[in-house]
Amino acid sequence: MALHTATAIIDLEALSNNYRLIRSLSPNAKVLAVLKANGYGHGLELIAKALPNADAFGVARIDEALALRAAGIVQPIVLLEGFFAKEDIDTLAANNLQTIVHNEQQLAAIVNANLDTPLKVWLKIDTGMHRLGINPEQLLQFYEALSQSKNVQQPIVLMSHLGCADDKESPATKQQISLFDEITADFLLEKSLANSAGVLLWPQSHHQWIRPGLLLYGVSPLQFDIHIDGIAPVMTLQSSLISVREIAAGEAVGYGGAWISEKNTTIGVVAIGYGDGYPRHAPNGTPVLINGRRVPLIGRVSMDMISVDLGVQSKDKVGDIATLWGKGLAVEEVAEFATTIPYELLCNITRRVHIQLAK
Ligand SMILES: *Cc1c(COP(=O)(O)O)cnc(C)c1O
Numbered sequence: 337m338a339l340h341t342a343t344a345i346i347d348l349e350a351l352s353n354n355y356r357l358i359r360s361l362s363p364n365a366k367v368l369a370v371l372k373a374n375g376y377g378h379g380l381e382l383i384a385k386a387l388p389n390a391d392a393f394g395v396a397r398i399d400e401a402l403a404l405r406a407a408g409i410v411q412p413i414v415l416l417e418g419f420f421a422k423e424d425i426d427t428l429a430a431n432n433l434q435t436i437v438h439n440e441q442q443l444a445a446i447v448n449a450n451l452d453t454p455l456k457v458w459l460k461i462d463t464g465m466h467r468l469g470i471n472p473e474q475l476l477q478f479y480e481a482l483s484q485s486k487n488v489q490q491p492i493v494l495m496s497h498l499g500c501a502d503d504k505e506s507p508a509t510k511q512q513i514s515l516f517d518e519i520t521a522d523f524l525l526e527k528s529l530a531n532s533a534g535v536l537l538w539p540q541s542h543h544q545w546i547r548p549g550l551l552l553y554g555v556s557p558l559q560f561d562i563h564i565d566g567i568a569p570v571m572t573l574q575s576s577l578i579s580v581r582e583i584a585a586g587e588a589v590g591y592g593g594a595w596i597s598e599k600n601t602t603i604g605v606v607a608i609g610y611g612d613g614y615p616r617h618a619p620n621g622t623p624v625l626i627n628g629r630r631v632p633l634i635g636r637v638s639m640d641m642i643s644v645d646l647g648v649q650s651k652d653k654v655g656d657i658a659t660l661w662g663k664g665l666a667v668e669e670v671a672e673f674a675t676t677i678p679y680e681l682l683c684n685i686t687r688r689v690h691i692q693l694a695k
Pocket residue numbers: 370372416497530531532533547548549550551557
């Protein structure tokens with residue numbers, strides 16, 4: 337007997353289709369495919385190799401960039417938060433990595449370095465999200481310092497990040513886009529603003545480089561719209577039933593006896609838990625697919641298991657497949673039950689989850 341334990345089934349054809357759809361939404365822009373956090377939990381190298389036409393890749397940490405180079409990835413790789421220590425600059429130059437610059441410390445480190453090969457730099461401006469980026473008033477000073485430095489490959493790219501792009505009605509996004517356009521109007525440089533939500537909702541944010549992450553993986557970044565035509569989930573998270581048992585009305589299930597059955601029923605136990613990245617806060621009623629049927633999660637999520645109510649007439653057996661999210665059950669929906677966002681569910685997938693290609 338070999339039961340299927342927690343497995344993320346990765347559909348690379350869905351990834352390619354999503355990529356093509358994104359390109360068609362912004363036919364004149366280049367694509368920086370965002371692969372941070374282990375390719376949003378899908379497997380960093382696997383996803384990078386499956387996107388041979390991406391114009392660049394974006395990561396958040398230098399280790400992610402080095403792992404991509406070690407895997408033989410030759411496309412440009414951009415560190416989306418820049419580098420954190422000035423010693424990293426030599427590593428960037430040696431591995432042909434591009435960096436964002438968003439503060440004075442990074443600027444000084446680059447200008448004062450002694451590099452054989454100049455670095456490609458993306459200058460990040462804060463247009464209203466107030467997380468990373470230089471103030472608009474600093475643009476000219478940073479631009480001049482970077483364009484005069486022998487350590488910088490010309491021309492630089494100008495970028496900013498949208499804080500509310502997932503909300504179609506957001507006045508903040510309109511303000512960010514117009515501020516960006518106004519302050520960068522005199523610079524004949526490549527520009528970049530759009531994340532996935534920007535790609536979908538804000539064509540005026542596309543400029544020369546779009547930066548999709550979540551949408552590549554077939555998941556909607558939008559607040560109120562989880563269905564996007566032509567987009568299909570890349571990850572389907574599955575495991576199997578390891579126990580099927582009958583219980584009587586009034587009996588409690590799981591830690592703390594937190595769920596008590598109102599009727600005689602059949603309880604299934606699925607081999608997945610928060611140790612695999614299934615959200616511990618998923619409440620009673622969170623849907624799980626068993627044999628194509630939605631059944632409710634019951635009781636507390638354990639480290640290695642969850643329980644579901646299969647119902648009194650259930651014919652499900654030990655070994656049957658359970659789908660936690662993906663094809664047939666949107667991760668967006670599970671995220672809503674767990675009061676989080678699909679981004680978090682995907683990148684919380686832990687190392688013990690097998691990654692397997694869809695057949
Ligand atoms: C993560 C990230 C993105 C991608 O965001 P999605 O919402 O997943 O498309 C784009 N740009 C930057 C700077 C990021 O950090």
